Amino acid sequence: MKRLTGKITSSIFKELDFNSVEQDKINYAMEVVLTDLSKAAILLIFFAFFGLVIDFLFVLAYSVPLRFNVGGFHMNKYYSCLLFTLMYCSLTIMLQRMVLTDNGLLFSVAAVCCFLIYFISPVIPAKKLNAVLVRKLKMRGVTLSLLYLLIFPLSNSSYVRYGLWVIILQALLILIAKGVKENEKRKNKNYAAGSV
Incomplete structure (x- = not known):
């Protein structure tokens, strides 16, 4: 490339x-x-x-803006990024198509995940962060999540349900990414303290 x-x-x-x-x-x-x-x-x-182009496009349409604002895992290599994106989109589609959940339960879990997004995001490299940017990204991420939640009751379409699954998966991903980031910080701090 x-x-x-x-x-x-x-x-x-x-x-x-x-x-x-x-x-x-x-x-x-x-x-x-x-x-x-x-x-x-x-x-x-x-x-x-697999005849899932429309599903993929909806997952992408929900994921890209949310992921851009709340962060998460980012792969350094082209093929690992491609594989991760393939797994993420496939998992979202499989959850929507195979996991039969009550709409109320799905909505409730997604609403809880909006709170997670508020408290955890953004999870991006520290060198790119400042207080104003953090606040902007956080508010845009929460606004998008709430928008996806508000669209759901208006249309009981399977394509709209993808928005809720994206909120749930993205919240889980940033929770994991935040844990990894904190663990790396702790290791680096312990390493620096031990080498003095």
Whole structure:
């Protein structure tokens, strides 16, 4: 992906005058876009094979904005990220299609998970955080979660139920990610104290 991005951006840079910082930013943005588009295309083909394209698109439509604001696990490698996204989307679809839950119970669990999202999010690298950003991401994440909750009673569609499953899974994922992050902090603190 880096080679393809490099070829595309080098042809852009020949035509336009950018300094090295601007070139790095454009190169990074192009790499992110191409990587995400290629993963989405692969996943779309996978779910099309099973006749689940619409389900996948709804899961994606609910997941991406929420995940962007509340954070969670992020994989460093292309294939691990692709595999994680495939498992996440597949699990969401399987839960919706196979777990027969009462609408009231599903709604209640999702509502509790909204509180978890409020108290735990965002779970993103500390170097990207400041108090204003944390507050903005938290409020957007909670607002999206509440919006998904409020849409549910208006339509008893299976596609709307995906929003509740996404809230539940995302809350569990950020709870786990927060635990991992805290454990790593504790290990690093103990290691630093022991090495002095």
